[in-house]
Amino acid sequence: MARIFAVANQKGGVGKTTTTVNLAAALAAHEQRVLLVDLDPQGNATMGSGVDKRAVPATVYQVLIGQTSVAEARARSEAGGYDVLAANRELAGAEIDLVQIDNREKRLKDALALVDAEYDFILIDCPPSLSMLTLNGLCGAHGVIIPMQCEYYALEGLSDLVNTIKQVHAKLNRDLKIIGLLRVMFDPRSTLSQQVSAQLEAHFGDKVFKAIIPRNVRLAEAPSHGLPGVVFDKQAKGSQAYLSFAAEMIERIKSI
Ligand code: ATP
Ligand code: MG
Numbered sequence: 001m002a003r004i005f006a007v008a009n010q011k012g013g014v015g016k017t018t019t020t021v022n023l024a025a026a027l028a029a030h031e032q033r034v035l036l037v038d039l040d041p042q043g044n045a046t047m048g049s050g051v052d053k054r055a056v057p058a059t060v061y062q063v064l065i066g067q068t069s070v071a072e073a074r075a076r077s078e079a080g081g082y083d084v085l086a087a088n089r090e091l092a093g094a095e096i097d098l099v100q101i102d103n104r105e106k107r108l109k110d111a112l113a114l115v116d117a118e119y120d121f122i123l124i125d126c127p128p129s130l131s132m133l134t135l136n137g138l139c140g141a142h143g144v145i146i147p148m149q150c151e152y153y154a155l156e157g158l159s160d161l162v163n164t165i166k167q168v169h170a171k172l173n174r175d176l177k178i179i180g181l182l183r184v185m186f187d188p189r190s191t192l193s194q195q196v197s198a199q200l201e202a203h204f205g206d207k208v209f210k211a212i213i214p215r216n217v218r219l220a221e222a223p224s225h226g227l228p229g230v231v232f233d234k235q236a237k238g239s240q241a242y243l244s245f246a247a248e249m250i251e252r253i254k255s256i
Helices: 016-029 044-048 060-064 089-100 104-113 132-140 154-171 191-207 217-225 237-255
Strands: 003-007 034-038 075-077 082-085 121-125 143-149 177-186 208-214
Touching: 003 016, 003 132, 016 034, 016 044, 016 082, 016 121, 016 143, 016 177, 016 217, 016 237, 034 044, 044 217, 060 089, 060 104, 089 104, 089 132, 104 132, 132 154, 143 154, 154 177, 154 191, 177 191, 177 237, 191 208, 208 237, 217 237
Parallel strands: 003 121, 003 143, 034 082, 034 121, 143 177, 177 208
Antiparallel strands: 075 082
């Protein structure tokens, strides 16, 4: 059975998509069977995986509203070596369409249950909000991976997210837990980064992943080539960090 993880943080631009895409490709490089679910109408994880969000026959939107199945809708990231349940602008309408549907928070969970046995990991890229889409991501997952930049305001937003995760755990998904906080876009020369990083370790202990993703321009360049960073430039510091992170995830799921 697949382990399902939502990559979430309601703050925009903190590295959710970069983390989802590179973790998917890095896990595939470690010979894991991976499905990436793009739950963001921006479709960045889809495009960053080399899948054209305008050319796919179906997306996660049709899956959520029950028009098709994951097995029918999924595409393949040839470069990344994993499957993609794509998203595009259409998904923005899901919020409204889902209002009339029963069990609307659990649509993704139910759809993923049918392909569960085909994967080792399912990774869900959540949008920058605590919307019905993110709620579907959290209800469908066993755990949450929270990418964070080590800057002053990062900790403020974190408490809202932690509260949401607690509520989902209490009311909708008893399986859900925080798997870990991932420090991303890290600048080791910045004193503030080091202080915030130390604070995170003090508060969250071993919930902070050992792998640290540095700020690395190769990771930012990769999406314009339709490639995950770890495929575009495997030797880059950022790619190596995501490969270490994938190894850490493979280890960590043994104990959860
Ligand atoms: P959104 O909230 O809009 O979905 P996000 O949290 O998914 O954003 P990303 O799109 O992954 O964030 O990253 C935001 C920007 O930062 C992108 O331009 C991305 O290329 C860049 N970026 C992410 N991680 C790194 C890194 N480690 N080094 C350099 N640039 C990075
Ligand atoms: Mg994103």
